[in-house]
Amino acid sequence: MYIFSKYSKIYRVVVTVFVLTILGAQASTLIFAQLINQQGTTGVRFWPILVYDMYAKARHEGDIIDVNFLLEGVTDTGRVVPIPKESLGLGFWHYVKWSRNLVSGNEKAIVTMTELLRDHYPEHHFVELRVKNYPLKLTSKGAVPTESVVIYKVAVPEYK
């Protein structure tokens, strides 16, 4: 520990480099946050240097509240099967983020969907997956129930 005292000049240089690197990287997120957001690379890429954009999106009266998405599978016979999030073996946040990626058309999320359906619904012959919104709407007096409608459909590749 007392090595710090013996080599104080070198120590101060090391500390200075450390401080400048970390604080500089974190400060740069203030300048480049716009760029990072636009490129869709916001997130964990540079963790533990982060853009602290939690709860940053403005919301308005009438917005449907994204508590989580509801899923339904359509079989090759046309039968509609509800797919509860618990049945997919994902934790809450993994489910929320995967389903959000799915709705945004992310190709990797479609691959994950195929894997999940293969692992957890092997006996079903799903041809389509439907994503429905959570049935809550925002008003100035809080949330009111609303209809849950299909907001996204995706064809399910053969996974047997």
Add this chain to the structure above:
Amino acid sequence: MNIVGGWRKFWFSDGSYFDLAIVRIMAVGLQCYVLLLAGPGAYDSLASLPSSLYHPIPILRVLMFPFVGADIVRPDTALLVQCYWITLLAGFAGLAGFATNLSLLVFAVGNIFLQSYSYSFQDYHHPDAIMMVALCALALAPCGRVLSMDSILNAQRHRANGVTVSLLDYKGSDATWAIKFIQCFFSLMYLSAVASKFIVSGLDWANGYTLQYYYVQDGTRWESSLGLWASQHHFLVFLSQWVVLLFQATYFLIIFFPKLRWFYLPVGLCFHIGIYLTLRAPFPEWMIFYAAYIPWTAAFKLFSNMRIKVPTISSPRVS
């Protein structure tokens, strides 16, 4: 004063080792608790996730590079569990102040490895980044100089030729920077939070509906009746959104005017406790690092020198 002189004065002026040790104990103690709470079983549930969800983040790749090269391999659960126990052991050693800097270095790297692995499944959260960064700073700082096994062992070693100094008066020029670093990093986090709101939404963010929305969203997800209650009061929420913006945008002033901490710290604590009670979003790391702003040495001196009036004893007690 030139830039180098100013830099030296800011980062390397005399500071108390006691303050630094308190921050070490609180930070490492919390992180050990977080690790114990998660348990080694957390890696079993991650192992069961589909491989298509796994996209190792750069820092995980860097840490794994010496072992697997550029391959995107998924570390097996046994390795993660071993790493978990080594990290926890290092944490307890760091907490006790045994081989403090080495222990904290292992603890920091272990935590970064484990956390970056769990964040490689397209899910991450904001609270723990400051802990990782602060652990690295503490591993570099002389935070085991007092309140540690190292200090006891060192005192025994130098019993014959050492000088004695009061614990609270033990100061050094290398004791300040880590605390100031955490303070500055904290300010940048809040600035990032307010900048993100302006970049993503502009002033429209503070329209009242935004926070109402999040109260309903998280209140429903985590069954927070307080969050759902708060979501019904538009004007109150509107006002609190402006308070949040002002708080986050001006928090950095605490660096230049330390007395402001007596305003910002209680407000910040209420702010994070409120977030937890309504949105069920825990930020324990952020709350614990408020400790970096407290002048512990001065507070202990104040209390130890405080004189109180006691009632006069009419007849002396006989034991």
